[in-house]
Amino acid sequence: MELELDPDDPRPPYQQVAAALRAAILGRKFQPGERLPSQNELAGMFGVARMTVQQALRIVRDEGLTVSRQGSGIFVRERAARPAGLRPHIERIFEAESVTIDFVGYTSETLAGLLTEPLDKIRSGRLTPREIRIRILLPDMTRPIALPVAVSGDETASAQARERMAGIGARHLATIHDSVEELQDLGLVHSAIVESRVHGSAPLFKAYILSGTDVFFGFYPVREHEVRIGDDRLATYDSLGRDSELFHYTDDGDPESPGSQFVAQAQLWFDSIWDTIATKANP
The missing domain is CATH 1.10.10.10 (Winged helix-like DNA-binding domain superfamily/Winged helix DNA-binding domain)
Known part of the structure; x- marks a missing residue:
């Protein structure tokens, strides 16, 4: 080949x-x-x-x-015969003057990867948005939540699994903060803001709300998953984002259409969590 x-x-x-x-x-x-x-x-x-x-x-x-x-x-992947669809939409919204992304999920690892290409295009002058605002909602791994959890049920082991995921999440969150906010420091965009908050719910689904017009939504399947903690292997029940199927909803201008209603309700839900029980995260 x-x-x-x-x-x-x-x-x-x-x-x-x-x-x-x-x-x-x-x-x-x-x-x-x-x-x-x-x-x-x-x-x-x-x-x-x-x-x-x-x-x-x-x-x-x-x-x-x-x-x-x-x-x-x-x-x-067995279902890879058709495009996943999210990446082209991410890149398309960066063609506009104002870019907003609201993300809720387990970690921001996938989001960090999706942002790589449009941010590179901004650095090279091929994309020229004026302002970027990204809000990220993640589960608070500093307190007991349903996932990840040790299969044995041992809380000490579960806390270690959460600490591991907190470290993974923090690394990708820092990458997004640094790479996006750098654009404003370099004078490439007028405004570049990344905000991140945490909440106390288990990570059961993820959603990308793109400039208030499109939503990509998917459930996290829970699987038994072995992770490394120090020199040991720990069996956990955990949400696996790579196995989730994303469904696309778009605001087509008809307020009565299922797509428009889903986008509106997703934005309403995100804003309600952001403005009430979510607290500031440290990237």
Whole structure:
């Protein structure tokens, strides 16, 4: 299979690799359920560093096109025959003068990945929004909540699992804060604001509200999942965002349509949590 980069493409190599993999998956060069070549093999095929391949694989994973199986490799998802749909909408809203994103979910890992390309385009002058505002609602892992929880039911172990997830969430949250707010510091946008708050509910679903007109919503399935805590392995019940199917709702201008009503209610729900029980998070 021929996979090569275009020397005239101005995008960073990892974005070109991600685009090539995306096209290969959606074009059925890699079939649903098929194992992708290893990272070293892909690096050789594209003539790039392994780290570049890792960044590209993270993008197609965040798009829902692939799934990792521990000890086996990375596979094309069975439902990847159709586009995931979220990434093009994220990039499209950055073409407007004013960009708003409200996100609620488990961690902001996927959101951080989705923002990479539009932020790079702003830095290179290919996108020129005037203002950006992102609000992020995450579960408060400093107090007992239903998930993640140790399968054994031991609260000490459950607290360790929550602490682990808190660390993961904090890293991605800091990345979003730094990369977005940097745009204002560089004078590339007039205003760039990222706000993050936490709440006491378990992470059972995620939603992206894009500029008040589109909502992508999906439930988190709960699975038994083994994680590493120090030198030990801990069996937990946890929400797995990579296995969630996103449903798209759009405001079509008809206030009576199901899509418009869902967008309105999603925004109302988000604002109500944000303005009442949510408290400031520390990125």
